[in-house]
Amino acid sequence: MDLLSKIGSYNFLVEPFHCDFSNHIFIGHLGNHLLNAADFHSNERGYGMDYLNSVHKTWVLSRFVIEMNEMPVAYERITVDTWVENVMKxxxxxNFAILGSNGNALGYGRSIWAMIDTRTRQPVDILQERDGLITRYIESEEPCPIAPFQRVKVAKDAEIHQTIATHYSDVDVNGHINSVKYIEHILDMWPLSWFKTYRLQRIDIAYVAESYFGDTLHFAVEQRSDEEYDIMVLKSSDNGTEKKEVCRCKLKFVKK
Structure with missing residues (x-):
């Protein structure tokens, strides 16, 4: 079988209704562009969701980092480059590179994925799928000049700043709360006035467990500095008051 290029390039239009009051794309919509690029790239090369779903498997996002020097604006045409940097069991x-219409690097992303069996929800040996086809697409030389995922530590007794119910529009094709929805809910804790002064420069998020329609999400926040915050998201269900950790997130803002 002839191999495609190791790096895939995908073009997106920054639609105006995907932008905030400042005319810049919402980080959630940008995150979706990155995840779509990952989906396109893996499907085209034979180890994506199209194939995996036929054998009762899927990809799940474990870690996600986006760091932006500049956010794209409405009607701008951007390109997302993506490539597999490494594969383990x-x-x-x-990794991702977000390029502006003139080819300049607006920012970068990093992600870590696991493959699971959709029936058992247990991990699957990636190297055994299609005779390790994904390993033929490893690109370890392409630079991704942002720091790897930063560990997030939030005390178990940290103050809960927000509690929300989950709804229909939070649920994705895998049947659980969409990974980008957590980011949107987290950013909604800050008022509009905050975003008139600050922009989000970097987000690190680690997904610990899945949550589902009907769960209640609780957001605990610890402030590290004027511009850096750590957040832990927990879930509870109707049949109990116990809170279980779902994900952890680090936000770094910068003044505009």
């Missing part, structure tokens, strides 16, 4: 790392 149960995890694979995938």
């Amino acid at each position: 149960f995890f694979t790392s995938r």
